[in-house]
Amino acid sequence: xxxxTFYEKPGCRNNTKQKNLLLAAGHNLEEKSxxxxxxxxxxxxxxxxxxxxxxxxxxxxxxxxxxxxxPDNLNEEQALELMIADPLLIRRPLIHVDGVFRVGFDxxxxxxxxxxxPDKPVTEDLETCPRSHEEKSCTSDN
Numbered sequence: 001x002x003x004x005t006f007y008e009k010p011g012c013r014n015n016t017k018q019k020n021l022l023l024a025a026g027h028n029l030e031e032k033s034x035x036x037x038x039x040x041x042x043x044x045x046x047x048x049x050x051x052x053x054x055x056x057x058x059x060x061x062x063x064x065x066x067x068x069x070x071p072d073n074l075n076e077e078q079a080l081e082l083m084i085a086d087p088l089l090i091r092r093p094l095i096h097v098d099g100v101f102r103v104g105f106d107x108x109x110x111x112x113x114x115x116x117x118p119d120k121p122v123t124e125d126l127e128t129c130p131r132s133h134e135e136k137s138c139t140s141d142n
Contacts, residue, residue: 018105055103
């Protein structure tokens with residue numbers, strides 16, 4: 001059982017499913033809003049490790065989908081600045097456990113790291129926004 005700090009977008013369907021999996025595995029959750037956290041570049045940067053910059057971003061964010069923000073064209077400083085100004089750009093969830101920071105929710109990686117319920121393997125995609133096919137994109141309000 002781990003003490004998990006889970007940064008989410010409140011109301012996000014996938015974040016709710018992800019939290020339920022962690023709770024079912026017996027983990028304790030401290031839930032925080034990714035949208036209202038007072039991010040500093042050095043704190044946010046911890047979650048991304050050695051991932052390429054384009055994997056730091058939420059591909060379902062309205063500004064990404066519209067082409068206004070193109071992660072492949074950004075350096076680290078620009079990426080962090082944009083994400084702090086508009087947290088909808090941040091890939092989620094952000095997870096912190098015992099000094100280890102991660103972004104995203106790959107059930108196999110989460111299971112290897114802190115454990116999930118082995119009796120109920122996850123078969124659905126819990127990272128791609130289930131609303132990405134809808135005309136109206138998620139905003140900070142939904």
